[in-house]
Amino acid sequence: MVGGGWVGVAEGVAGVEELTRLHTLDGVITGLLRAHLHHHLPENHLPEHPTQSTPSLAAHLSHVKRYIQEYPGDSTSFLKEGEEEEEEEQRTWERAWEEGGVAGDPLRSLVVARRLAKDWPRLRDAAPPTLNDWHDIVVAVEAVEEALRVEAGKDIYLEALEESLAYLHHLYHLDALHLARGHLTHTRYYRQPAPLRVEDLVGVAVAALEEEMYGTAVEWLTAAQHLNNEDTSLSVNSRALNKQKQHLSLLLQVAVAAHDDKLAAEGFKGQRGIYPQPLSKVPLKDQKAAEEGKKPTLPRQLPAEVTSMPSDHRALGYLCRGHSLTSARLEGRLRCRVSSRGSAWLILMPLLEEDVSLDPPVVSFHRLLSDAQLTTLKHLGAPLLMPANVQGAEGKQVARYRASHTAWLGGGTHRMVRSVNRLAAALTGLAVDEAAGEAEVLQVNQYGAGGHYVPHMDFMALYRNTWEAGHLNHSLLQEHPQGDRIATLMFYMNDVPEGGRTVFPRLGVGVAPQKGSAIFWWNLLSSGKGDERTLHAACPVLRGTKWVSNVWIKYYPQVHRRPCVAPPVKQ
Ligand SMILES: O=C(O)CCC(=O)C(=O)O
Ligand SMILES: [Fe+2]
Numbered sequence: 001m002v003g004g005g006w007v008g009v010a011e012g013v014a015g016v017e018e019l020t021r022l023h024t025l026d027g028v029i030t031g032l033l034r035a036h037l038h039h040h041l042p043e044n045h046l047p048e049h050p051t052q053s054t055p056s057l058a059a060h061l062s063h064v065k066r067y068i069q070e071y072p073g074d075s076t077s078f079l080k081e082g083e084e085e086e087e088e089e090q091r092t093w094e095r096a097w098e099e100g101g102v103a104g105d106p107l108r109s110l111v112v113a114r115r116l117a118k119d120w121p122r123l124r125d126a127a128p129p130t131l132n133d134w135h136d137i138v139v140a141v142e143a144v145e146e147a148l149r150v151e152a153g154k155d156i157y158l159e160a161l162e163e164s165l166a167y168l169h170h171l172y173h174l175d176a177l178h179l180a181r182g183h184l185t186h187t188r189y190y191r192q193p194a195p196l197r198v199e200d201l202v203g204v205a206v207a208a209l210e211e212e213m214y215g216t217a218v219e220w221l222t223a224a225q226h227l228n229n230e231d232t233s234l235s236v237n238s239r240a241l242n243k244q245k246q247h248l249s250l251l252l253q254v255a256v257a258a259h260d261d262k263l264a265a266e267g268f269k270g271q272r273g274i275y276p277q278p279l280s281k282v283p284l285k286d287q288k289a290a291e292e293g294k295k296p297t298l299p300r301q302l303p304a305e306v307t308s309m310p311s312d313h314r315a316l317g318y319l320c321r322g323h324s325l326t327s328a329r330l331e332g333r334l335r336c337r338v339s340s341r342g343s344a345w346l347i348l349m350p351l352l353e354e355d356v357s358l359d360p361p362v363v364s365f366h367r368l369l370s371d372a373q374l375t376t377l378k379h380l381g382a383p384l385l386m387p388a389n390v391q392g393a394e395g396k397q398v399a400r401y402r403a404s405h406t407a408w409l410g411g412g413t414h415r416m417v418r419s420v421n422r423l424a425a426a427l428t429g430l431a432v433d434e435a436a437g438e439a440e441v442l443q444v445n446q447y448g449a450g451g452h453y454v455p456h457m458d459f460m461a462l463y464r465n466t467w468e469a470g471h472l473n474h475s476l477l478q479e480h481p482q483g484d485r486i487a488t489l490m491f492y493m494n495d496v497p498e499g500g501r502t503v504f505p506r507l508g509v510g511v512a513p514q515k516g517s518a519i520f521w522w523n524l525l526s527s528g529k530g531d532e533r534t535l536h537a538a539c540p541v542l543r544g545t546k547w548v549s550n551v552w553i554k555y556y557p558q559v560h561r562r563p564c565v566a567p568p569v570k571q
Pocket of ligand 1 (some may be wrong): 431453458500501536538550
């Protein structure tokens with residue numbers, strides 16, 4: 001839709017389902033390796049460093065052992081600190097499924113993607129030729145890869161995860177060294193962390209460099225230096241360690257110089273991963289600390305263009321981190337109420353309504369859909385999820401700036417879809433029959449960890465593009481005979497463990513996803529023009545997954561329904 005002035009970060013390649021299959025493959029490989037080790041060393045007696053008479057077999061087996069031991073897998077069960085064991089038991093399978101299980105952890109996913117892209121191929125190819133059972137293991141792994149439709153050795157997953165980790169680190173002001181130790185935030189979900197290696201940190205830093213997030217790259221490289229200095233294990237020889245040291249300091253110099261060059265050329269505009277002072281003069285940690293407490297200001301005047309501005313980006317980060325940018329005076333005018341919104345149908349089950357913004361009106365609704373309804377919708381959507389498309393210059397494209405997976409559920413799919421559409425009609429007072437073109441087909445979206453949608457507006461600017469250009473654009477009118485998207489109703493289908501807010505950078509407000517709730521706003525002004533104040537974004541999911549569904553309501557069918565004068569939402 002309109003907006004997306006920046007290129008987004010994480011490519012939408014690795015969906016939750018695909019990542020889950022990667023984790024499964026790693027588990028299968030680990031299982032096969034365990035049996036292999038047991039077969040050759042029944043008593044599992046293996047010196048850490050091979051000194052035996054058959055050095056190649058001993059070295060191989062010690063590498064196998066390392067592969068098994070280095071990653072604790074997800075067998076260390078999902079545990080939130082403070083939760084009793086009993087509660088842990090009660091975490092239903094359903095809950096784990098909707099949160100993506102272990103695939104919802106971007107650090108563990110990165111570790112597994114690296115194991116499959118680098119460690120397993122190295123191990124596979126370096127096995128001594130005398131090992132006659134090794135061939136069978138390789139064949140078995142290949143068969144599982146085929147069945148799971150994922151290829152070990154493919155580094156697109158790894159690249160996507162490195163990129164999204166760099167973005168998560170930047171947007172949520174995370175600490176690279178803390179991440180390197182296997183901790184995403186201060187909430188502990190696993191008994192045993194899955195720490196990163198120096199090469200992982202360099203991978204994230206390179207991804208940051210490629211995205212011109214130079215300050216972010218500097219922080220990851222500094223953390224890599226730190227880890228490298230700590231690595232005193234005898235298995236790494238000191239020459240290799242020194243070489244790595246040199247590489248890291250060279251990369252660091254490049255990142256600092258690139259940061260300072262970009263700053264000098266463009267000035268500080270609040271770009272991703274760029275700090276206001278030259279890094280060669282003011283240390284990164286001081287600048288990061290200063291940024292932490294700084295509250296961005298909202299622009300006094302709306303921009304002339306519809307794309308997002310640097311000030312939107314500054315507000316985005318602040319809002320995604322859970323702060324608000326509205327004044328106390330405005331906040332004091334926001335209300336909650338119980339309402340049937342003029343619908344006879346809703347008198348029996350009035351809605352819990354909460355103002356998010358008064359002008360333009362954005363309202364949220366609580367406890368609107370039940371867990372059972374949402375489970376049905378998610379299971380209907382899951383098999384149909386495809387990488388999100390947006391309309392681009394060359395037709396439909398997978399959008400780098402919309403890292404999520406999408407499914408469309410027509411009214412004919414299931415009675416639950418029809419009942420959601422009925423609720424949408426009662427709640428908005430608008431005509432939303434998708435079969436009649438009054439609204440678009442219900443869209444179900446799943447974001448994995450790192451999944452996000454950069455600031456955009458939901459309208460297509462049909463008004464501007466068809467009328468204001470000075471001549472009528474007939475093809476646009478033909479393509480959208482029912483007009484632009486007058487309003488958005490979005491349902492939150494799960495509780496997102498961390499991250500994933502919906503934020504409005506120009507209104508200075510945000511909403512945290514809450515299972516069963518929904519949010520509604522008008523995209524168009526009474527004139528039919530797009531309301532640019534509705535610029536909004538989906539903050540990246542930090543942990544878990546996020547499910548939402550959208551009802552986009554069309555303009556022309558509402559001629560007799562939409563109030564002609566603002567404010568259009570009844571107070
Ligand atoms: O997921 C969200 O919070 C926002 C999604 C959105 O803006 C969209 O799908 O157009
Ligand atoms: Fe949107």
